[in-house]
Amino acid sequence: MATEQMDGGRALIRALEEEGVEVMFGLPGGAILPVYDPIIDSSIRHILVRHEQGAGHMAEGYAQATGRPGVAMVTSGPAATNIVTPLCDAHLDSVPMVVITGQVPYAAIGTDAFQECDTTGITMSVTKHNFLVAEAQDIPRAIKEAFHIATTGRPGPVLVDIPKDIVDPANPRSAMEWTDDVEMDLPGYRPATDVDAAAVAAAAELIRAAERPILYVGGGILKARAAEALRQLAELTGIHVVTTLMARGAFPDSHELCLGMPGMHGNFTAVTAMQESDLLITLGARFDDRVTGRLDGFAPDAKIVHVDIDGAELGKVRRPDVAIHGDCRLAVEALVAEFTANGTGDADRGAWRSRISGWQERFPLAYEAWQPGQALKPQYVIERLRDLNPDDTIVASGVGQHQMWASQYWTFDHPYTWINSGGLGTMGYAIPAAIGAKAGMPDRTVWAVDGDGCFQMTAQELVTATVEGFPIKVALLNNSYLGMVRQWQEMFYEERYSEVFLSKDVPDYKLWAQSMGCEAMRVDDPDEIDAAITKANEIDDRPVVIDFRVMAEEKVFPMVPSGATNSDLVVPPSQADLPR
Amino acid sequence: MNINDPEYRYHTLVVTVENKSGVLARVAGLFARRGFNIESLAVAPTDDERFSRLTIVVDLESSPLEQVIKQLDKLVNVVEIRELHPGYAVERELMIVTVGAEPDRRDELVEHLDRAGGKVLSVGADRMMLSLVGPPDRVDDFEDLLRPFGIVELQRTGRVALAVLDEDA
Ligand SMILES: Cc1ncc(C[n+]2csc(CCOP(=O)(O)OP(=O)(O)O)c2C)c(N)n1
Ligand SMILES: [Mg+2]
Numbered sequence: 001m002a003t004e005q006m007d008g009g010r011a012l013i014r015a016l017e018e019e020g021v022e023v024m025f026g027l028p029g030g031a032i033l034p035v036y037d038p039i040i041d042s043s044i045r046h047i048l049v050r051h052e053q054g055a056g057h058m059a060e061g062y063a064q065a066t067g068r069p070g071v072a073m074v075t076s077g078p079a080a081t082n083i084v085t086p087l088c089d090a091h092l093d094s095v096p097m098v099v100i101t102g103q104v105p106y107a108a109i110g111t112d113a114f115q116e117c118d119t120t121g122i123t124m125s126v127t128k129h130n131f132l133v134a135e136a137q138d139i140p141r142a143i144k145e146a147f148h149i150a151t152t153g154r155p156g157p158v159l160v161d162i163p164k165d166i167v168d169p170a171n172p173r174s175a176m177e178w179t180d181d182v183e184m185d186l187p188g189y190r191p192a193t194d195v196d197a198a199a200v201a202a203a204a205e206l207i208r209a210a211e212r213p214i215l216y217v218g219g220g221i222l223k224a225r226a227a228e229a230l231r232q233l234a235e236l237t238g239i240h241v242v243t244t245l246m247a248r249g250a251f252p253d254s255h256e257l258c259l260g261m262p263g264m265h266g267n268f269t270a271v272t273a274m275q276e277s278d279l280l281i282t283l284g285a286r287f288d289d290r291v292t293g294r295l296d297g298f299a300p301d302a303k304i305v306h307v308d309i310d311g312a313e314l315g316k317v318r319r320p321d322v323a324i325h326g327d328c329r330l331a332v333e334a335l336v337a338e339f340t341a342n343g344t345g346d347a348d349r350g351a352w353r354s355r356i357s358g359w360q361e362r363f364p365l366a367y368e369a370w371q372p373g374q375a376l377k378p379q380y381v382i383e384r385l386r387d388l389n390p391d392d393t394i395v396a397s398g399v400g401q402h403q404m405w406a407s408q409y410w411t412f413d414h415p416y417t418w419i420n421s422g423g424l425g426t427m428g429y430a431i432p433a434a435i436g437a438k439a440g441m442p443d444r445t446v447w448a449v450d451g452d453g454c455f456q457m458t459a460q461e462l463v464t465a466t467v468e469g470f471p472i473k474v475a476l477l478n479n480s481y482l483g484m485v486r487q488w489q490e491m492f493y494e495e496r497y498s499e500v501f502l503s504k505d506v507p508d509y510k511l512w513a514q515s516m517g518c519e520a521m522r523v524d525d526p527d528e529i530d531a532a533i534t535k536a537n538e539i540d541d542r543p544v545v546i547d548f549r550v551m552a553e554e555k556v557f558p559m560v561p562s563g564a565t566n567s568d569l570v571v572p573p574s575q576a577d578l579p580r
Numbered sequence: 581m582n583i584n585d586p587e588y589r590y591h592t593l594v595v596t597v598e599n600k601s602g603v604l605a606r607v608a609g610l611f612a613r614r615g616f617n618i619e620s621l622a623v624a625p626t627d628d629e630r631f632s633r634l635t636i637v638v639d640l641e642s643s644p645l646e647q648v649i650k651q652l653d654k655l656v657n658v659v660e661i662r663e664l665h666p667g668y669a670v671e672r673e674l675m676i677v678t679v680g681a682e683p684d685r686r687d688e689l690v691e692h693l694d695r696a697g698g699k700v701l702s703v704g705a706d707r708m709m710l711s712l713v714g715p716p717d718r719v720d721d722f723e724d725l726l727r728p729f730g731i732v733e734l735q736r737t738g739r740v741a742l743a744v745l746d747e748d749a
Contacts, residue, residue, distance in 0.1 A: 149656060312654055315647070
């Protein structure tokens with residue numbers, strides 16, 4: 001076995017290289033300084049961010065676009081606390097990510113040393129696992145275990161906290177012996193993968209018998225890289241598919257069996273078909289409250305088949321009739337094999353199909369046409385973006401109305417083209433996530449769809465994009481408001497608008513973007529939208545920001561008011577009187 | 581005690597964890613974050629120095645046992661979880677207690693103690709320190725018996741448990 005004397009800092013970078021890390025996002029400081037020195041000689045590209053939250057979201061965007069774990073490295077104390085939001089975001093959306101934080105020297109831990117914080121304590125509940133490494137010799141194993149845990153089972157963020165003395169070559173505690181094959185020591189970590197054949201057979205029986213089945217597909221299908229298997233299953237059985245906010249693109253929106261997004265701002269057909277279903281074939285989804293609405297009124301007649309790699313999801317919210325604990329791709333492939341061998345049954349689904357197509361005809365997504373004198377229609381801006389971009393364009397989104405319109409009006413025909421913050425709903429996610437996606441997929445067009453509130457939370461990362469050479473494009477749906485909150489105040493607080501108006505003209509987004517090295521445009525007139533998008537797509541040497549001035553009064557429809565059941569979906573005014 | 585009694589609120593989990601710093605915080609943090617209530621908790625090393633054993637009595641009024649077990653199982657440092665059905669577990673708890681023991685009541689006190697199988701640890705002018713090891717409900721009963729004497733100080737360990745041995749095995 002090859003061994004080599006080394007210091008902990010070099011061993012840390014070497015261990016990252018061995019994991020195949022090509023790019024990482026970070027910002028140095030005192031405690032992590034010794035690890036930044038070997039980066040100069042490393043094959044790993046380091047992207048210097050402007051705020052550690054940006055590093056975390058970039059790592060997430062990279063992971064969501066490529067399927068490979070995102071890596072971020074920051075120093076101790078305030079840097080560690082700055083990356084807590086992305087950790088929590090990745091935890092809720094099951095994003096594989098490894099975050100390395102510097103820590104004060106081991107002997108100083110617990111003394112309230114300068115820039116000391118209890119990083120593993122603070123992040124315990126927002127990571128899949130975390131480590132505080134005590135000895136230099138343990139660094140390679142901790143890194144190996146971190147990547148293993150982050151990427152297997154239900155993926156998630158893992159944090160590795162590294163005291164300065166074990167990586168500082170000037171300190172004898174950093175001396176260690178590198179060996180090529182370190183063994184992991186994780187006696188309590190046994191992620192499930194294989195699926196139980198009897199459970200698959202029982203699920204197949206329920207599916208054969210169902211007259212109103214729906215494939216309820218969540219982000220787990222993407223994590224399992226099962227989009228192709230899902231398509232086979234849907235086509236073989238002829239069962240319609242809904243894709244949750246985390247699963248947009250897992251099944252092509254333009255497929256005739258695709259019903260689109262369910263949930264609080266889902267389209268009428270997706271929401272209603274789930275509600276009226278007699279069998280929800282739940283694949284890597286978790287009955288989130290944004291999907292179910294009021295739980296006791298959710299899909300009252302539906303039996304449940306639930307496939308998840310995380311056993312704790314099975315029965316957490318809704319009791320399954322058949323639970324399949326394991327990898328979604330294996331489960332879907334097993335169902336495909338079962339139906340191919342033994343047939344899909346002869347349940348009569350004609351009536352169901354015609355109800356679905358009736359809903360689709362009567363209740364398409366709809367908004368009122370633009371009138372002269374009005375600001376832009378945000379939905380129309382998304383439609384033009386969609387139509388003027390290649391269909392493998394990656395769209396990263398912020399959180400708010402613009403996020404819902406992007407999810408609703410874009411046509412996602414490919415997996416891993418939609419990157420957003422679903423579980424945590426983190427404003428400011430779009431720009432850094434788009435940069436991370438571009439870092440992982442440099443040949444793809446990457447658009448961030450952002451709100452003006454969100455933009456102001458993380459816009460400084462456009463400096464990173466310019467300086468590091470990531471020509472992302474930002475469509476800013478600027479309505480001068482914290483629009484989503486404004487919508488709730490309009491609908492549920494008697495139009496009493498409290499602290500939601502940002503400003504009509506401050507900041508000047510165009511000047512701001514230009515000062516960060518971006519090409520910038522402002523669009524007020526619908527006739528200028530196409531030209532601006534076309535121009536943006538021609539620019540490939542720097543980021544582009546388009547400030548689209550959109551209507552503040554526009555609301556996201558349909559909507560399930562919070563506390564209501566999905567049967568009480570509010571449709572746009574133009575559809576309010578139609579028979580359901 | 582009837583194990584099929586739906587009213588039965590408490591369930592004992594014997595959890596083997598890696599003997600690493602912070603593991604107890606992870607378990608306690610999980611219970612706090614998910615709103616699971618702990619009735620009692622005992623922690624001790626096992627015969628294998630890599631592992632420790634937690635005996636956790638869970639209050640099932642707060643959440644279904646299945647969720648508690650599944651969430652615990654997701655902790656990377658949790659190696660094994662054994663669920664001990666009430667009635668199929670041997671449970672023990674240690675109590676040490678200082679009670680008032682005026683000379684004229686000492687005989688009575690010692691009589692109770694002998695019947696329960698406890699020990700005298702220390703004798704003072706008007707107090708005695710006693711200990712008792714037993715099934716938790718017997719420890720409860722003994723505590724009730726002592727109350728009229730005046731409990732000065734009392735400490736219980738929380739229960740530890742192992743599964744009843746299978747006669748066929
Ligand atoms: C960090 C954070 N703070 C607050 C919120 C609550 N919130 C949700 S949407 C929203 C408004 C977002 O405004 P903007 O980015 O302008 O998007 P719009 O809804 O106007 O499209 C707010 C404040 C949040 N999700 N995240
Ligand atoms: Mg806004």
